[in-house]
Amino acid sequence: MYKLYYSPGACSLVVHCVLEELGVPFETQRVSTKDGEHKTAEYRKLNAKGKVPVLMTPDGPLTECAALVEYLLDKHGDGTLLAKAGTWERGQTLERIATLATEIHPLYNRFFHEDDFSDDATVRAAVKERGTQKLLDWYRGEDAALTGPYWSGEKPTVADHYFMVMARWGRWLDPKVTLMKNIEPFMKRMGERPAIARAMAREGVTPFA
Numbered sequence: 001m002y003k004l005y006y007s008p009g010a011c012s013l014v015v016h017c018v019l020e021e022l023g024v025p026f027e028t029q030r031v032s033t034k035d036g037e038h039k040t041a042e043y044r045k046l047n048a049k050g051k052v053p054v055l056m057t058p059d060g061p062l063t064e065c066a067a068l069v070e071y072l073l074d075k076h077g078d079g080t081l082l083a084k085a086g087t088w089e090r091g092q093t094l095e096r097i098a099t100l101a102t103e104i105h106p107l108y109n110r111f112f113h114e115d116d117f118s119d120d121a122t123v124r125a126a127v128k129e130r131g132t133q134k135l136l137d138w139y140r141g142e143d144a145a146l147t148g149p150y151w152s153g154e155k156p157t158v159a160d161h162y163f164m165v166m167a168r169w170g171r172w173l174d175p176k177v178t179l180m181k182n183i184e185p186f187m188k189r190m191g192e193r194p195a196i197a198r199a200m201a202r203e204g205v206t207p208f209a
């Protein structure tokens, strides 16, 4: 059985949603990053990086959201949320996931963890401000392009789950990403998916809070 180590509303929520979508048996362990539970020696034995998520699999622990969703969907999926290897659709979904994991998540790090970038308060403020503006620029573009029901188009892929989890963090930006014209109904639509609703209820979060 799988065991997901998650922190409420963190990127681990993407994996949590995918486990629910797949209907595979799994259990969860809350590891609150807010309370520093991810920095204990015991947790670091599971993930030396001291981050969530970690998924315990029958083969051992696996980390990194992008790797985890691909692994789970390849193993248990029917090609709906992630198309088969070698297809154009899969390439497009992986492109979206890679953008979120390697471009957008690091921008949020500038916004949430500016202390990691410099000891100099002026530099830290500049890092946070530039990160904020880059995030808002990107979300404004995606909001304008989001004319279909899903970020992926007419049908959802796992990239939509990933996008939803990160857009939710954008409620801390000004203006709130979650209330942008097309992103707001998208968030509502995603939150109404039964699998996502179950994962969010377990974590005690909603698409907007």
Ligand SMILES: N[C@@H](CCC(=O)N[C@@H](CS)C(=O)NCC(=O)O)C(=O)O
Binding pocket: 010, 011, 012, 033, 038, 050, 051, 052, 053, 063, 064, 065, 066, 101
């Ligand atoms: N590249 C990793 C990033 C994991 C990550 O940054 N997790 C955050 C929560 S979204 C975390 O554990 N932060 C706590 C910390 O860095 O102290 C992934 O995509 O899984």
